[in-house]
Amino acid sequence: MSAGLQRTPPRSLLFAVWLLLGAPVLYYGAESIQGARDTLDSRHWPHVTGTIVKHETRGRRYCSVPVIHYTYVVRDNAFESSARVPGVEQCFRSEVASRVANSYPPGSSVRVYYDPQSPQNAALLPGYMTRSAWEGVVFFPMFFLGWLYWGSLLLKGLRSAPKVA
Structure with a gap:
């Protein structure tokens, strides 16, 4: 292998990183959506x-x-x-x-x-949406969709990767 060539990480490693990144994204997103829902529900308390x-x-x-x-x-x-x-x-x-x-x-x-x-x-x-609540509601869907898109590309690459004997 020459010194000028760089090896790309194996797709399985990238897929593992994708899964590990997904856990906090999903947790934070679920928490922020639930928090916003609770905040809106509190208007009727x-x-x-x-x-x-x-x-x-x-x-x-x-x-x-x-x-x-x-x-x-x-x-x-x-x-x-x-x-x-x-x-x-x-x-x-x-x-x-x-x-x-x-x-x-x-x-x-x-x-x-x-x-x-x-x-x-x-x-x-009651009903007061803090800046962090708005950020969660606005940015979580974007991060989630990006995470899903990246995962779909990784899965597509894993399925089409040539089998090594």
């Missing part, structure tokens, strides 16, 4: 009045999340939650996250929306 217990921010300078702790009562059962939006919380710059958290002072009353099937699931902003 009933609400009760709750009380802010405390607020804080978590994360780093460019990706901080406001965390609002609150209590509420549904059918004589007390619950505590910290979900501001259904699904995945959005990252903010630390100063923005602090400003959002500070807008919920401890001891203040707040409208809490809860899932009637599972009252422990609650949110302060």
Whole structure:
């Protein structure tokens, strides 16, 4: 073999890589689609009045999340939650996250929306689609279709590859 020629990896190795890449794509896609569905379903949740217990921010300078702790009562059962939006919380710059958290002072009353099937699931902003939820809904189908296309090319190549004796 001359030094100038490059060997291409075997198609079976490429197919294995394709399968390994597919698992996280499918998992992330399923999670994002389910999260978006839950977010949209939360628009119809009933609400009760709750009380802010405390607020804080978590994360780093460019990706901080406001965390609002609150209590509420549904059918004589007390619950505590910290979900501001259904699904995945959005990252903010630390100063923005602090400003959002500070807008919920401890001891203040707040409208809490809860899932009637599972009252422990609650949110302060029902139906609010975060940027990450939109990204999952928009980009997952593109990644999924690309993954399927690449897989179909690999399968076609595996079937038409000459048999080595």
